[in-house]
Amino acid sequence: MYISKPNTARNTVISSLYSMVAFFILAFYYFLLFSVATGFSSQYAVGQTMISKNFLIYENPAYGFKIQYPSDWEKIEFTGGVEEGHRKIIINFVSPLESASDNFREYFIIERGSIEPQATLSLQHVFNSYVTSLKSLPDFKLIESNIFSLGDRPAEKLIYSYSNPEVGVTKTTDVLVIKDEKVYLLSFNSDADKYNNYLPTIQKMVRSFQFR
Numbered sequence: 709m710y711i712s713k714p715n716t717a718r719n720t721v722i723s724s725l726y727s728m729v730a731f732f733i734l735a736f737y738y739f740l741l742f743s744v745a746t747g748f749s750s751q752y753a754v755g756q757t758m759i760s761k762n763f764l765i766y767e768n769p770a771y772g773f774k775i776q777y778p779s780d781w782e783k784i785e786f787t788g789g790v791e792e793g794h795r796k797i798i799i800n801f802v803s804p805l806e807s808a809s810d811n812f813r814e815y816f817i818i819e820r821g822s823i824e825p826q827a828t829l830s831l832q833h834v835f836n837s838y839v840t841s842l843k844s845l846p847d848f849k850l851i852e853s854n855i856f857s858l859g860d861r862p863a864e865k866l867i868y869s870y871s872n873p874e875v876g877v878t879k880t881t882d883v884l885v886i887k888d889e890k891v892y893l894l895s896f897n898s899d900a901d902k903y904n905n906y907l908p909t910i911q912k913m914v915r916s917f918q919f920r
Contacts (some may be wrong), residue, residue, distance in 0.1 A: 757871040765777050766783065768799065774917075774920065776799075776912065780801075781802060782804055784800050794821050795821035800816070811875070812874070814902065816896045819892070821847060823890070831864055838864065847869075847872070850867075851867045852866065863885040865883050877899075877901075879897075881895070881914075882896075896910045
């Protein structure tokens with residue numbers, strides 16, 4: 709019986725070719741993954757740049773407060789205040805349209821209301837009454853609530869969502885603070901899917917709020 713000897717040189721060449729092919733395949737996928745990662749990082753950086761804006765100062769001597777707001781947001785001031793229930797709308801800061809198809813502009817509104825004479829001035833009492841009124845919103849869901857210091861005053865923050873027939877799910881951050889038997893409401897309203905994109909801006913606005 710004839711047994712052929714293995715062709716060592718040929719096998720070595722084939723082995724080398726397999727190694728080269730494997731190398732190029734790995735290199736291709738590495739390049740592909742690197743490109744995707746780089747693209748994602750660039751998009752993320754663009755998103756970060758979008759919320760890093762110049763801020764202006766808004767002061768209201770009549771109501772005795774000031775706040776910083778993004779320079780590219782529209783400022784809508786209501787002279788004398790516009791009544792909404794037992795509160796007056798003082799100022800509304802409206803975000804710019806993100807695209808031609810954007811059907812909802814996020815906004816940050818400030819209102820002031822009176823506390824009923826027979827009611828306690830406790831922030832917790834005001835907060836509980838306010839939450840009770842919110843429960844009438846469609847699909848209302850309280851996500852978070854806590855007390856924090858706003859300047860030198862205690863304030864109550866609550867985050868909640870509800871169904872808006874025009875937008876869908878809306879996510880809101882409300883801050884309640886009391887001064888001179890008046891309750892001030894700072895309220896940010898956003899499309900729930902975009903809420904986190906605006907959060908750093910809103911946090912800066914809230915932190916900048918001061919009474920004169």
